[in-house]
Amino acid sequence: MRILILSHNLIERGNYFRALKFAHFLAAKGHDVTFMPSSNRWYKPKKYQAGKVKIIESPSWSFVIGIDDGWSPLGILYRIWTALKKKYDVVYGFSHKPIDFIAAYAAKILRGSFYISDWCDWWGKGGLFENIKHFRDMNPNLSPTRKWILEMYDRIEANLEEFVPRRADLVTVICQALNDRAVEIGIAPERLLKLVSGADTENVRPMDKDKAREEIGLSALLAGSNAAILGYTANYHLDESLLLETMSLVCRKKIDAKLLVVGAEFRTPDEQMKKWGLKIFDAESGEPMAKEHNIIHFGRRPFRDVPAYLAASDILLLPMTDIIYNRGRWPHKIGDYLAAGRPIVANDVGDIPILLRGRDAGLIAASDAQDFADKIIEMIQAKTRWAEFGANARKIAETELDWNTIGERLYQRISLI
Numbered sequence: 001m002r003i004l005i006l007s008h009n010l011i012e013r014g015n016y017f018r019a020l021k022f023a024h025f026l027a028a029k030g031h032d033v034t035f036m037p038s039s040n041r042w043y044k045p046k047k048y049q050a051g052k053v054k055i056i057e058s059p060s061w062s063f064v065i066g067i068d069d070g071w072s073p074l075g076i077l078y079r080i081w082t083a084l085k086k087k088y089d090v091v092y093g094f095s096h097k098p099i100d101f102i103a104a105y106a107a108k109i110l111r112g113s114f115y116i117s118d119w120c121d122w123w124g125k126g127g128l129f130e131n132i133k134h135f136r137d138m139n140p141n142l143s144p145t146r147k148w149i150l151e152m153y154d155r156i157e158a159n160l161e162e163f164v165p166r167r168a169d170l171v172t173v174i175c176q177a178l179n180d181r182a183v184e185i186g187i188a189p190e191r192l193l194k195l196v197s198g199a200d201t202e203n204v205r206p207m208d209k210d211k212a213r214e215e216i217g218l219s220a221l222l223a224g225s226n227a228a229i230l231g232y233t234a235n236y237h238l239d240e241s242l243l244l245e246t247m248s249l250v251c252r253k254k255i256d257a258k259l260l261v262v263g264a265e266f267r268t269p270d271e272q273m274k275k276w277g278l279k280i281f282d283a284e285s286g287e288p289m290a291k292e293h294n295i296i297h298f299g300r301r302p303f304r305d306v307p308a309y310l311a312a313s314d315i316l317l318l319p320m321t322d323i324i325y326n327r328g329r330w331p332h333k334i335g336d337y338l339a340a341g342r343p344i345v346a347n348d349v350g351d352i353p354i355l356l357r358g359r360d361a362g363l364i365a366a367s368d369a370q371d372f373a374d375k376i377i378e379m380i381q382a383k384t385r386w387a388e389f390g391a392n393a394r395k396i397a398e399t400e401l402d403w404n405t406i407g408e409r410l411y412q413r414i415s416l417i
Contacts (some may be wrong), residue, residue: 001087002032006079006104008070008097010038010302013235017122017332018197019094025407027052038067038075045078065151070097079103084110090414092116096164105167117168119178122328124158131238131325138267165337175351177328193413198406199335199397206341206394207311215308221289221296227256228380231313233306233333234263241264242369243319244268248276249373251294255380259295261310308342314386316344322367326350338397343389345376361393
C-alpha cells in the first residue's frame with residue numbers, strides 16, 4: 001500500500017515521535033510510506049530518507065499562531081497538493097488540526113483514500129485549551145488583541161476536535177478516556193482502535209549511572225554530593241506548579257535531593273520560587289553550582305541526548321494534576337522512563353497508574369503535592385530496591401509497550417482495507 005502520514009508537529013515535538021514510529025513500522029512491513037511533519041523553515045519543504053520512510057517537512061509559515069500549531073496556509077496547500085498528486089491507499093492524520101485534516105479529507109473525497117485520524121490529546125471541554133489560556137493570561141508580553149485572536153483559534157479547534165474524527169473511516173485513540181469520549185459523540189466502536197504510545201527500547205537503554213553523569217557534566221556539578229537525583233523531562237510544563245511545590249516539600253524535610261530538568265524553562269515567578277525555597281541552576285552557565293541550588297536545568301536537548309539524562313537520574317518523576325486534560329492523554333515520556341530502567345514516581349491520574357500498579361516499577365501518589373512528596377521520599381529511602389524497580393520498569397517497556405506489538409494491531413486493521 002501507499003501510505004501518507006501527516007503530523008502538524010515540528011521535528012522532535014509532541015506527536016512527531018508517535019507518528020514516526022508508526023511510519024517506520026508500516027514501512028518495515030513493505031508499505032510505501034511518506035511521513036510529513038512540519039518544517040522549522042517557513043516557506044520551503046525539506047525532503048530526505050530515514051530508513052525506508054520518505055520524509056517531507058512541509059512549510060510552516062502562519063499568521064498569528066505558532067508554526068507548530070497546525071494552521072499554516074502554505075503547509076495546508078502543500079499537503080493538499082501532496083495528498084492529491086498521487087493515489088494514497090491510506091492517509092493517516094495525527095490530529096484534528098487543519099494542516100492534518102484538510103489534506104487527508106480531500107484525499108478521502110477526491111481520491112478514495114482510507115482516512116485514519118489519531119486522537120491523542122483532550123483539547124476542548126475543559127482540556128488543554130484551558131491550560132493554554134492560563135499560561136497566556138500569565139504572559140505579560142501578549143497584548144489583549146493577540147490573546148483574543150488566539151482564543152478564537154482555540155474555539156474553532158474545540159469544534160474541530162469532535163468534527164474531524166467523525167469524518168474519518170477509522171479513529172485511533174491513545175487512552176481510555178478519549179475512547180469513551182469518541183463513543184459518546186457517536187463514533188461506532190468498530191471504527192475505533194486504541195493504540196497507546198510505546199517505548200523506544202532501541203534508542204533508550206539502561207546505562208551506567210556514573211558514566212551517564214560524566215557524559216552530561218553532572219559529576220563535576222555535584223562535586224562529591226550524595227544527593228538523590230530526581231529526573232524530569234518535558235517540552236512544556238503544564239503541571240509545573242505541582243512539580244515545584246512537591247520539590248519544595250521534599251527539600252523542606254531536609255531530604256538531600258536535586259531535580260534534574262531537561263526541557264523548557266519554568267514560568268513560575270521568582271517571588272514564588274523564593275517562597276518555595278527553590279533555586280534553579282543553569283547548567284549552561286559555566287559557573288560552579290552552589291549547595292543551595294536544588295534544581296539543575298539543562299534546557300532543551302535533542303532526543304538523541306535524552307537517554308543519558310534519564311540514566312543519570314536515580315528516580316524519574318511524572319507529575320500529573322487530576323484535570324480532564326491529563327485524564328485524556330498518554331504522556332509519551334513514560335515510554336522513555338520505563339526504557340531507561342529507573343524507578344518512577346507518578347500521580348494517580350489517567351491510564352499510567354494501570355500500567356504501573358502491581359508491577360514494582362515505581363510508586364503511585366495522589367495528585368497533590370504532599371502525597372507526591374511523601375512517595376518521592378519513600379522511594380529515595382528505598383535505595384536498596386532501585387535496581388529491582390528499574391529492572392521491572394525495563395520489562396514493561398520491552399513487553400506491554402513494545403512498539404512492534406502496538407504497531408501490529410494497526411497493521412492488522414489496515415490489512416482489512
